Amino acid sequence: MKLWRNSANRVKILGIDPGFDIVGWSVVRDGMKLVDYGFIKTSPSDPIDERLLQIHRSLDVIIKEYAPDEAAVEKLFFNSNAKTVIDVSKAIGVIVLTLKLNDLAFSEYTPVQVKQSVTGFGHAEKNQVKFVIEKLTGTAFLKGPDDAVDSIGIALCHMLRSGVR
């Protein structure tokens, strides 16, 4: 099948900052325009299967609504906190499955790669990364928790590195 359309080069990237308590997400389209961003928050008082279901269902709603073309997910940085690593990895498993169930290809980037791509310096401070994200997307004063803002950096990183601009 061939379908030509003028908007065919309009690419939308779904950026995801994975977590168990909170998953940051953003949709950025070509030209580095910020379409939308937000976060999925699960309650620590809910059982784990309920929380993983909430992440799955919410992400599914976001994908159905914005129909992104590709996804970019932050790669887990292994640390010594066993519980965090295990729980966040469970969430990543569910996130990756949800992307796959929606036929959405994804790339993974480390925090250093994201900072390097966005600011030119892999060890930039959080505030500097946020500052550059605001400049690149033309958005003044991004609101919301770090995870939501970080996910924009992940989407931008994918755009800058994969040549989708």
Add this chain to the structure above:
Amino acid sequence: MKLWRNSANRVKILGIDPGFDIVGWSVVRDGMKLVDYGFIKTSPSDPIDERLLQIHRSLDVIIKEYAPDEAAVEKLFFNSNAKTVIDVSKAIGVIVLTLKLNDLAFSEYTPVQVKQSVTGFGHAEKNQVKFVIEKLTGTAFLKGPDDAVDSIGIALCHMLRSGVR
């Protein structure tokens, strides 16, 4: 709704030994009768999202076929192999989500709890655990990889500890 049936006390437990390369599974019903057991194997040459999808789909088929009442999953033992912990946790996330999507409640047990419940000794050797599983289920010479046989121990552990016999 109330539905009485003679087989109402026939309880089926789905035992799962989670992994990324291989997931062991078993279905054990009351009276410690082994209904079926096996494993899901994913190919290391496939991309991670494909492998997680295979685990999700295969487990879903098993649940639809055997309609278990409860599930028991082995709890991940945290070790220093970062890659293993992250990958197995991703698989556990997908497994737990699949159970939840099928409205199947689950319990988690550590390897020590499984050995303790089945053999009376938390640090029993693998061969001893297998021997006792064969006696309890009345099955001579269980075949298949360790993961498949281990999943029977997990299901039995849940039965013995939760009073479902």
